[in-house]
Amino acid sequence: MSTATYAGQTVSVSDDGFFTDPSQWTEEMAPEIAKAEGIDHLTAQHWQVISFMRHEYEAKGTGPTVRVLGKTSGVSVKELYQLFPKGPAKIAAKVSGIPKPRGCI
């Protein structure tokens, strides 16, 4: 476990950079985390995915897989990969300040 600093706040993150305490996350941190993942600008569609990730995590205690995102977030699988080319579920989870989802599909 280590720490990272986003929007001037120190937060706890796992070795691969995922938040270990999602309550430490704020919306102001998202653009900075995204930039480190190669996403220079968060569009409205990015935010739609981020808020879906947060809701899913709050409801289920785990982030959604790409399959679930594509079926229920209102953003298609194709678009998800355009928004988060390095892996939608994984990168969106990181930007949304939740732990890495562990689904296989």
Added chain:
Amino acid sequence: MDGTIEKVSIIVSKGSLEGIYPALIMANGARAEGIEANLFFTFFGLDAISKKRHEHIKVASVGNPGLHIATLIGALPGVPGLMTHYLEHKMDKLDIPPIPEFLEMIADTGAGIYGCKASCDLFGLAQDDLIDRVKDIITVGEFYELAAGGQIIFT
């Protein structure tokens, strides 16, 4: 060798349910990790991308010790369908998509889906006989070009 995989090319050579799914899950999972992925369907694996066959993929109920049923029972009419139906039902509960839908999803992730030219020639299949998401029918040489610099997995 450093600790990351940047690209995988997965060869699917079998036409059974249990022969096809692992490759699809690995390709889809690779893309979810941001890894470039290609699927190359050869020999009976072509059934997975054949318009006529891809909705009728069955689990091998004979010669499959993993099923734990007697070979003679597995050979009875209707048993392959029954075992397939049972597995499909279990997979549906886990939200694992049926093969046609899974292939569409995998194509949407940006993975390349290819048919093997030698096998298509052997079975008399043309691009029209394959599902729309198939990018091309390619030779083994072209496959190696695509796979260059990455890992190759044969299933």
